[in-house]
């Protein structure tokens with residue numbers, strides 16, 4: 474496996490931008506496309522050492538993972554693309570070359586089309602935007618994110634007890650259980666805060682954000698609002714499910 478940064482640095486994507494992972498061989502497989510930065514495409518070509526890129530697997534359709542597809546198709550016209558807007562990806566789909574065998578794992582929550590790819594030999598998991606070292610994952614509730622599904626996906630990955638998570642942002646996670654436990658605890662704590670805000674009579678996302686984070690900068694307000702909205706949706710779904718029939 475060769476980690477090739479997509480060279481789209483930002484506050485959200487990290488100092489070298491998204492991670493893409495090249496699995497050389499026949500077929501050669503690239504996990505996530507990046508954004509089509511010419512130096513990234515050149516780095517892929519160099520790592521392939523004259524052979525073609527055969528298959529791109531997208532963890533999901535967000536721009537920073539998928540916008541590079543046209544640049545890859547322009548360079549390698551026969552490349553196949555699965556996942557994201559290209560679709561054609563199903564839970565359990567297998568992909569292999571002489572070096573690796575991957576199994577697609579449907580893990581919605583951060584995005585409705587989110588997949589992880591499990592290396593069935595090492596049991597490492599290419600986890601896309603399910604987790605990242607040293608930070609949390611946003612659940613864009615107004616754009617298809619679903620916190621209840623996200624927590625189910627975290628628990629699914631935790632139960633598989635992978636030795637490593639290979640995320641789309643940040644460094645490789647060598648202690649997945651710790652990170653996943655932290656994520657689950659963080660969300661449980663936030664849910665308690667949102668429920669407390671509701672009990673105190675605050676009902677709109679903006680009121681709840683103001684109550685939970687009284688000194689929040691305006692730059693972070695939109696992200697906090699999405700997070701609160703994701704919790705409100707989950708709380709409503711949970712309450713509907715627990716109502717007697």
Ligand SMILES: [Zn+2]
Pocket residue numbers: 533535583584602
């Ligand atoms: Zn994403």
